[in-house]
Amino acid sequence: MASKQQFGGLDKKLLIQMYEHMVKSRVLEERLIKIYRAGESYFWIGGPGEEAWGVPLGMLGKKGQGPAYDFYHLHYRCTPTLIAMGLSMLDSVRLMMNRATDPSTGGRNFSNHYVIPKWNIAPVTSPLEVQYPIACGTAHVQKRLGKKSLTVVTGGDAGTAEGDFASSLILASRKGQELPMLITVQNNKWGISTSYEGQHGETTIADRAKAFNIRAQVINGNDPVESYLAIEESMEYIRKTGKPAFIEAHVSRLYGHSSASGANPVQNEVDPVKEFEKKLLKAEIIKPKDVKELWEKFEAEGVKAAEQARSEPVPTADSVWDHTYVGSENADWRNF
Amino acid sequence: MANMAQSIRMALHYAETNYELKDIFGQDVGMPLGGVFTATQGLKTTWNSTLDERGIIGMAMGIAMAGDRCVAEIQFADYIFNTIDLLKIAGNTLWCTNGQYNLPMTVMTPVGAGIRGSVYHSHSFDAWASRLAGWKVVMPSNPLDAYGLLLSCIKDPNPCMFLKPKALMRVRGEELIPGEPQDEKDLKNMIDAPIGDRSKWKAQWPKLEEYLVPFGKAKITRTGEQITVISYGRHLLLCNEVADQLKQEGYSVEVIDLRSIYPYDWQAIKASVEKTGRVLFVNEDTEVTNFAEHLSYRVTTELFYHLMAAPRVLAGKNVPGIGLHPNLEDSSVPQKHEIESLIRQICAEVP
Numbered sequence: 001m002a003s004k005q006q007f008g009g010l011d012k013k014l015l016i017q018m019y020e021h022m023v024k025s026r027v028l029e030e031r032l033i034k035i036y037r038a039g040e041s042y043f044w045i046g047g048p049g050e051e052a053w054g055v056p057l058g059m060l061g062k063k064g065q066g067p068a069y070d071f072y073h074l075h076y077r078c079t080p081t082l083i084a085m086g087l088s089m090l091d092s093v094r095l096m097m098n099r100a101t102d103p104s105t106g107g108r109n110f111s112n113h114y115v116i117p118k119w120n121i122a123p124v125t126s127p128l129e130v131q132y133p134i135a136c137g138t139a140h141v142q143k144r145l146g147k148k149s150l151t152v153v154t155g156g157d158a159g160t161a162e163g164d165f166a167s168s169l170i171l172a173s174r175k176g177q178e179l180p181m182l183i184t185v186q187n188n189k190w191g192i193s194t195s196y197e198g199q200h201g202e203t204t205i206a207d208r209a210k211a212f213n214i215r216a217q218v219i220n221g222n223d224p225v226e227s228y229l230a231i232e233e234s235m236e237y238i239r240k241t242g243k244p245a246f247i248e249a250h251v252s253r254l255y256g257h258s259s260a261s262g263a264n265p266v267q268n269e270v271d272p273v274k275e276f277e278k279k280l281l282k283a284e285i286i287k288p289k290d291v292k293e294l295w296e297k298f299e300a301e302g303v304k305a306a307e308q309a310r311s312e313p314v315p316t317a318d319s320v321w322d323h324t325y326v327g328s329e330n331a332d333w334r335n336f
Numbered sequence: 337m338a339n340m341a342q343s344i345r346m347a348l349h350y351a352e353t354n355y356e357l358k359d360i361f362g363q364d365v366g367m368p369l370g371g372v373f374t375a376t377q378g379l380k381t382t383w384n385s386t387l388d389e390r391g392i393i394g395m396a397m398g399i400a401m402a403g404d405r406c407v408a409e410i411q412f413a414d415y416i417f418n419t420i421d422l423l424k425i426a427g428n429t430l431w432c433t434n435g436q437y438n439l440p441m442t443v444m445t446p447v448g449a450g451i452r453g454s455v456y457h458s459h460s461f462d463a464w465a466s467r468l469a470g471w472k473v474v475m476p477s478n479p480l481d482a483y484g485l486l487l488s489c490i491k492d493p494n495p496c497m498f499l500k501p502k503a504l505m506r507v508r509g510e511e512l513i514p515g516e517p518q519d520e521k522d523l524k525n526m527i528d529a530p531i532g533d534r535s536k537w538k539a540q541w542p543k544l545e546e547y548l549v550p551f552g553k554a555k556i557t558r559t560g561e562q563i564t565v566i567s568y569g570r571h572l573l574l575c576n577e578v579a580d581q582l583k584q585e586g587y588s589v590e591v592i593d594l595r596s597i598y599p600y601d602w603q604a605i606k607a608s609v610e611k612t613g614r615v616l617f618v619n620e621d622t623e624v625t626n627f628a629e630h631l632s633y634r635v636t637t638e639l640f641y642h643l644m645a646a647p648r649v650l651a652g653k654n655v656p657g658i659g660l661h662p663n664l665e666d667s668s669v670p671q672k673h674e675i676e677s678l679i680r681q682i683c684a685e686v687p
Contacts, residue, residue, distance in 0.1 A: 066403065067403065102434075104433070105432055105434050109432055113432075115432075115434075115436055115437065117436050117437060122437070123429055123432055123433050123437055127421055127425065130394065132394070133390055133393075133395055134394045134395075134397045135398060136394065137394065137400070138399075138402040140395060140398065140399060141398070141402035167388050168391075170386055322431075322435065323430050323433075323434060323435035324430070324469060325470070325472075326430065326435075326438045326493040326494055330599070331469070331599075333600070333602070333634075336552065336599055336602040336603070
C-alpha cells in the first residue's frame with residue numbers, strides 16, 4: 001500500500017478518474033490510427049504520450065461558454081484534455097472520418113482539430129503557434145470582465161521558434177496590463193523529425209518566460225500527479241493575481257509526428273499511461289482485473305464509435321459555400 | 337465639412353457609444369498621439385499595442401472570439417504583410433468551425449501612395465485583401481462614406497478590412513456626416529486634440545447619428561453614356577476630375593465608386609457597362625493579378641456582346657516598391673493624364 005504522499009496528497013477517487021481518462025484517450029487515439037490504416041481517413045495527428053499532462057489540464061479548468069469561463073487554445077495533440085472535459089469517442093471519430101456529423105468542423109478539417117464553443121475550446125489550427133497571440137485576446141476580455149476566469153494555451157517545443165510565442169510572452173506580461181493566462185509548452189523534444197538539440201540554445205524554454213518576469217516552471221509532464229499539482233497551483237495563482245504563469249511540461253510522443261511519418265509506436269520513450277497504471281497497481285488503488293476490463297470497455301466503445309460514424313453522412317459538395325460568412329450570406333461572386 | 341481622419345474618429349466614437357465597441361488599438365493608436373493620422377484621438381477605448389503586427393491581429397482575433405467587438409489598426413499597410421496567415425485564419429475561422437465561431441473584428445490600415453511615403457509607406461493592399469476569403473473589404477473615397485463604411489464594418493459579425501486611402505485623410509467631403517456641426521472650425525475645436533500637452537484634453541463629441549453604407553453597394557459619382565470608369569479610394573477622385581475635364585470636350589464618362597471591394601456591386605457594373613459598352617478600371621495596387629483583372633475578366637465573359645472596346649485595367653506598375661523621388665512614384669502609380677489618355681483611347685476604339 002502506498003501513502004497518500006506518494007500521489008501528492010490526491011485522493012483515490014481523483015487518481016482513478018485521471019487514470020480512466022488517460023486510458024480512454026489512449027485507446028481512442030489508437031482507434032483513430034487504426035481508422036487511418038484501414039483507409040477510412042486521410043490523415044492522423046494526435047496526442048498519444050501527452051495523457052499525463054493533458055488529462056489534468058482538462059480536469060482543472062472552469063468549464064463553460066463565454067469569457068466568464070476558462071478559454072482553451074489547444075494544439076493538435078489535445079485529445080487527452082478534451083476527453084477529461086467530456087468529449088465522446090464518437091465525436092472524435094466523426095472528426096477523424098470527416099463526417100457531416102462531426103460537431104467540430106463538419107468534415108472540413110483534420111483529426112484533433114477540435115472546436116467546442118460550449119466549453120470555450122478555440123479552433124485548433126494546423127499553423128503552429130498562432131494560438132498564442134490569439135489566446136492573449138481572450139485573456140484580455142476575461143481580464144476586463146473580472147470574473148477570475150483564465151486562458152490556457154498549449155503548443156509544442158518546436159513551435160516556440162515562431163515569433164508568435166514571443167508575442168504572447170510580451171503581451172501577457174506588460175507591467176500593469178498582465179493577462180490571466182496559463183501559457184504552456186509540451187516539450188516532446190521533436191519538431192517532426194528535427195530534434196530539440198538542433199533548434200534550441202536556451203537551457204529551458206521556461207527560461208524565456210522568466211525573462212518577462214512570468215512565473216515559470218519545468219515539470220515532468222509524463223507524471224499526472226506532478227502535472228495536476230503544477231496546473232492546479234498555477235491556475236490558483238493566475239486567478240488570485242490576474243498575472244500569467246508558464247509551464248514547460250516534458251512529455252512523450254509515442255506514435256511519431258503524424259500518419260505522415262508512419263504513426264508507428266516508438267519504443268524508447270516513457271509511456272505515461274502504462275507508468276501510471278503500474279504505480280496504481282503497485283499501490284493497490286486499482287486491481288489487474290479492473291485494468292483489463294477498463295481497456296476492453298474503451299476498446300469496445302472505440303469500435304462502436306467507428307461503426308456508427310461509418311454509417312453517417314459525409315458533407316455534400318454544394319455545402320462548400322456554407323459559413324463563408326455568418327448566416328451563410330452569399331459569398332459566391334457569381335451570384336453578386 | 338469633416339476630413340476623413342475626423343470622420344473615422346467620429347465613426348469610432350459612435351461605435352464605442354452605440355455598438356459596444358470595446359477596443360480600438362494598434363501602434364500609437366491611444367493617447368497622447370491618437371494615431372499617426374490623428375484618426376483615433378480622444379476616444380475612450382483606445383490603447384497602444386506593442387510594436388508587433390502579429391500580436392495586434394492575433395489579439396483582435398482572440399477578443400472577437402470571446403465575443404467583443406474591436407477595431408485593430410496596422411499603422412501602414414506596408415507592415416501588414418507579416419500577418420497574412422493570421423488574416424487568412426481570421427477569414428477561415430467561421431468556415432473551418434462549420435459556422436460555430438464568428439469573428440466580429442475590423443482591421444483598418446492606411447494604404448496607397450500620394451504622400452511621398454517611399455518604399456514602406458506607399459503600398460496598396462486591395463488586391464491582396466480581395467484574396468482573403470471570408471473577409472469583407474472596403475475602401476472609401478470621401479469622409480461620409482468613410483463614416484458609413486466603417487460603421488458597417490464594426491457592426492458586421494464577420495472580419496472586415498477598412499482600407500484608408502492615406503492621401504485623403506486631410507481631404508474634406510462635400511456632405512455633412514449626420515450630426516456633424518455646420519462649421520468645420522466648431523468641429524475642429526470639439527474633436528481635434530490640441531498641439532502640446534494633451535493630458536487634460538477631452539473631446540466634445542457632436543450628437544452623431546447612425547449612417548451605414550452597405551457592403552456591396554457602389555455609387556455612381558458621374559453619370560455618362562460613352563464609357564464606364566470604375567475605381568475606389570484616392571483614384572476615384574482623379575477619375576471624377578478627368579470626367580469633369582473631358583465633359584467640356586463633349587465626352588460622357590460614367591464614374592462608379594465601387595466602395596466595397598468584396599463583396600462587390602456587380603449589378604452596378606453590369607448595368608453601366610451594358611449602357612456604355614466601354615470600361616476602364618483604375619486603382620493603384622500593382623497590375624499583375626490585380627483585383628480589377630477579376631472584374632475585367634467578368635465583364636469580358638459575361639458582357640462580351642455588349643462591349644464596343646476591349647476592357648482596360650490601369651493599375652500600379654508591377655515593380656517591387658514605390659520610389660521616393662516624385663519621378664519614381666508618379667511613374668509607378670496611375671496619374672491623371674494616364675486616365676485621361678486611356679479614356680480617349682478606349683472611346684476612340686471602334687469594333
